[in-house]
Amino acid sequence: AISQMVRNQQTEYIPQLFQFVQIVFATNKNMAKYATVGTRDKFWSVWKEEDKDFQEQELTRHITDRIPTEQDRSIVSLFSVSRVMELMRYFILYDAHVKKICRHQQYFAIQEIMKTIQQPDEKGNRQSGVIWHTQGSGKTALAYYSVKSLTDYFAKKNTIAKFYFIVDRIDLMEQATDEFAARGLIVRNAKSRDELMNDIGNTAITENSDGKLEIMVVNIQKFKEDKKKVKIDGN
Numbered sequence: 001a002i003s004q005m006v007r008n009q010q011t012e013y014i015p016q017l018f019q020f021v022q023i024v025f026a027t028n029k030n031m032a033k034y035a036t037v038g039t040r041d042k043f044w045s046v047w048k049e050e051d052k053d054f055q056e057q058e059l060t061r062h063i064t065d066r067i068p069t070e071q072d073r074s075i076v077s078l079f080s081v082s083r084v085m086e087l088m089r090y091f092i093l094y095d096a097h098v099k100k101i102c103r104h105q106q107y108f109a110i111q112e113i114m115k116t117i118q119q120p121d122e123k124g125n126r127q128s129g130v131i132w133h134t135q136g137s138g139k140t141a142l143a144y145y146s147v148k149s150l151t152d153y154f155a156k157k158n159t160i161a162k163f164y165f166i167v168d169r170i171d172l173m174e175q176a177t178d179e180f181a182a183r184g185l186i187v188r189n190a191k192s193r194d195e196l197m198n199d200i201g202n203t204a205i206t207e208n209s210d211g212k213l214e215i216m217v218v219n220i221q222k223f224k225e226d227k228k229k230v231k232i233d234g235n
Contacts, residue, residue, distance in 0.1 A: 001026035032074035036101040
């Protein structure tokens with residue numbers, strides 16, 4: 001099924017059928033894999049649902065006369081209306097003109113981020129957290145999905161949202177800058193510590209000319225202590 005789906009997208013077959021397709025799916029009763037248009041066969045993924053309550057609720061709603069199969073579970077996880085709209089809005093990107101869709105780990109990591117920021121402590125401060133990554137596991141893609149999801153969340157609250165991607169080596173800063181730019185983000189780099197501190201302290205909401213999402217990639221050394229204090233809202 002995967003090889004036929006990939007074949008059918010080629011120029012000599014029916015590429016026009018896939019012009020507006022966001023998610024492609026290959027399945028039998030016991031197995032299912034998904035991807036997006038243009039994905040090579042080795043990059044098709046299995047969706048592993050972590051929100052079991054959501055999955056069981058959808059299965060109960062749609063399947064009443066038999067035991068659900070793995071095919072059923074994958075279909076409700078990926079194509080229930082709320083889920084598929086969310087995937088299309090926040091979790092598909094172009095990486096140097098290559099269309100990509102998130103893996104399930106990235107999707108559920110974003111869900112945890114969204115839950116965490118909505119759970120203030122006793123002083124009303126938003127909580128932070130840690131997501132562990134290995135090399136090549138999609139850190140910059142996850143950061144892109146985060147920027148996209150959080151920008152929309154805070155925009156609905158008329159609240160400023162700024163994003164800083166902090167690295168500990170100059171070569172990583174250059175690499176991250178290139179990778180974010182390839183994914184369509186406007187990338188800014190602080191040339192000095194003062195520039196960084198001024199940016200953090202500036203709470204004015206700015207609009208870039210073409211409406212793209214922005215992120216600042218910065219070396220951690222620019223956060224070194226000195227006697228200067230950053231003033232935010234006069235504090």
